[in-house]
Amino acid sequence: MRTIDDLDVAGKRVLVRADLNVPLEDAPGGGRTIADDGRIRASVPTIRALRERGARVIVCAHLGRPKGEVKPEFSLAPVAARLGELLGAEVAFAADVVGDSARAVTGGLADGEVALLENLRFEPGETSKDDAERGAFADRLAGLAELYVGDGFGAVHRKHASVYDVPLRLPHAAGGLIATEVDVLRKLTEDVARPYAVVLGGSKVSDKLGVIDNLLGKADRILIGGGMVFTFLKAQGHEVGKSLLEEDQLGTVREYLRRAADTGVEFVLPVDIVAATAFAADADHGVVAADAIPADRLGLDIGPESGKLFAARLADAATVFWNGPMGVFEMEPYSHGTRAVAQGLIDSGAFTVVGGGDSAAAVRRLGFAESGFSHISTGGGASLEYLEGKALPGLKALED
Numbered sequence: 001m002r003t004i005d006d007l008d009v010a011g012k013r014v015l016v017r018a019d020l021n022v023p024l025e026d027a028p029g030g031g032r033t034i035a036d037d038g039r040i041r042a043s044v045p046t047i048r049a050l051r052e053r054g055a056r057v058i059v060c061a062h063l064g065r066p067k068g069e070v071k072p073e074f075s076l077a078p079v080a081a082r083l084g085e086l087l088g089a090e091v092a093f094a095a096d097v098v099g100d101s102a103r104a105v106t107g108g109l110a111d112g113e114v115a116l117l118e119n120l121r122f123e124p125g126e127t128s129k130d131d132a133e134r135g136a137f138a139d140r141l142a143g144l145a146e147l148y149v150g151d152g153f154g155a156v157h158r159k160h161a162s163v164y165d166v167p168l169r170l171p172h173a174a175g176g177l178i179a180t181e182v183d184v185l186r187k188l189t190e191d192v193a194r195p196y197a198v199v200l201g202g203s204k205v206s207d208k209l210g211v212i213d214n215l216l217g218k219a220d221r222i223l224i225g226g227g228m229v230f231t232f233l234k235a236q237g238h239e240v241g242k243s244l245l246e247e248d249q250l251g252t253v254r255e256y257l258r259r260a261a262d263t264g265v266e267f268v269l270p271v272d273i274v275a276a277t278a279f280a281a282d283a284d285h286g287v288v289a290a291d292a293i294p295a296d297r298l299g300l301d302i303g304p305e306s307g308k309l310f311a312a313r314l315a316d317a318a319t320v321f322w323n324g325p326m327g328v329f330e331m332e333p334y335s336h337g338t339r340a341v342a343q344g345l346i347d348s349g350a351f352t353v354v355g356g357g358d359s360a361a362a363v364r365r366l367g368f369a370e371s372g373f374s375h376i377s378t379g380g381g382a383s384l385e386y387l388e389g390k391a392l393p394g395l396k397a398l399e400d
């Protein structure tokens with residue numbers, strides 16, 4: 001892959017695809033504010049390097065999943081402000097993606113100046129599965145710039161216009177973040193020190209259940225927490241109340257459990273669950289056995305015994321990869337499982353990689369020092385798919 005050092009960027013308009021998909025929370029005075037700016041900070045070095053070399057930098061990114069519609073609550077405007085603070089320079093914000101505002105803002109950039117386009121996913125072409133629709137949008141996006149730099153590692157597993165189709169249309173290079181991420185994750189695909197434990201959680205269950213298929217041939221232990229748990233518990237014949245459930249994946253999960261038993265891979269499932277009457281911090285909640293979740297409750301965290309069990313199963317690991325919080329850590333009553341697993345990684349002394357926007361945010365929010373982990377990756381799904389050995393669209397396009 002070419003790096004930005006291989007591009008002559010001075011005086012050129014350079015489109016940088018970053019991953020600025022940061023968690024937002026309600027601000028005390030109303031509106032939404034950035035809960036964790038880790039992904040913005042991770043994007044700064046490449047943008048700064050391009051500025052210093054006289055590029056006219058046009059940053060593009062997505063926020064959440066607005067599904068091709070303009071939804072003000074998913075605007076990147078707060079991110080533009082934060083990016084400006086971190087760069088110590090003004091970031092001109094375009095109120096659309098490829099419309100009049102984008103053309104005016106990007107056309108008006110001087111050498112070394114930076115602009116951010118509005119949320120790419122306000123445009124249906126960005127995520128379209130139809131090649132022609134995606135291509136038509138990619139043409140318009142590519143038309144804003146002369147060069148392309150891929151640096152949004154967290155989104156490289158998505159075959160989206162800004163990730164895949166635009167680099168096919170412009171001279172391109174990989175930014176420093178992608179280069180660093182790939183360097184570290186490559187170690188986990190080569191000679192991995194064993195026992196190798198993988199911890200999976202979070203809420204993107206349908207996205208991430210599929211990676212287990214491949215992990216069964218690679219990991220020695222797979223620990224399941226977060227929203228993933230309930231499809232496993234249900235597959236074992238237990239009731240899960242109103243918890244997150246992927247009904248259509250029950251057969252797949254049963255097959256995983258069978259294969260694990262046959263091949264000696266250990267699945268570690270929670271033995272207790274924090275179950276609540278509603279998805280709220282102040283809802284009535286308590287610890288129940290994992291096989292006795294009441295019909296009117298939903299599981300929002302792994303319980304204290306599970307936290308101890310997970311830490312024990314990490315203690316002798318030599319390598320640990322963790323993606324996905326163990327519970328709804330954003331709410332204090334459901335943050336303890338995530339805390340126990342983070343501490344378990346630190347205490348293990350293993351080579352530890354934490355991946356994912358929310359997982360990385362969780363360890364910081366819960367007060368853990370980043371230095372306690374070997375690597376904190378900005379990508380969750382992207383890291384998992386990289387570890388599967390899959391060809392990732394955003395990396396493939398940069399290699400071509």
Ligand SMILES: Nc1ncnc2c1ncn2[C@@H]1O[C@H](COP(=O)(O)OP(=O)(O)O)[C@@H](O)[C@H]1O
Pocket residue numbers: 201202203204205225226227244299300301323324325326327328329330355356357358359360379380381
């Ligand atoms: N039991 C659960 N039920 C619903 N949501 C959950 C549960 N456990 C964790 N979550 C949520 O999962 C989200 C993170 O999931 P995900 O996006 O898959 O992780 P990452 O961004 O680290 O890859 C968090 O916002 C957290 O609140």
Ligand SMILES: O=C(OP(=O)(O)O)[C@H](O)COP(=O)(O)O
Pocket residue numbers: 019021064065154155158204355356357358378379380381382
């Ligand atoms: O947050 C992200 O991924 P992650 O939650 O797997 O870390 C990326 O920004 C990709 O977002 P997407 O999963 O909506 O395509």
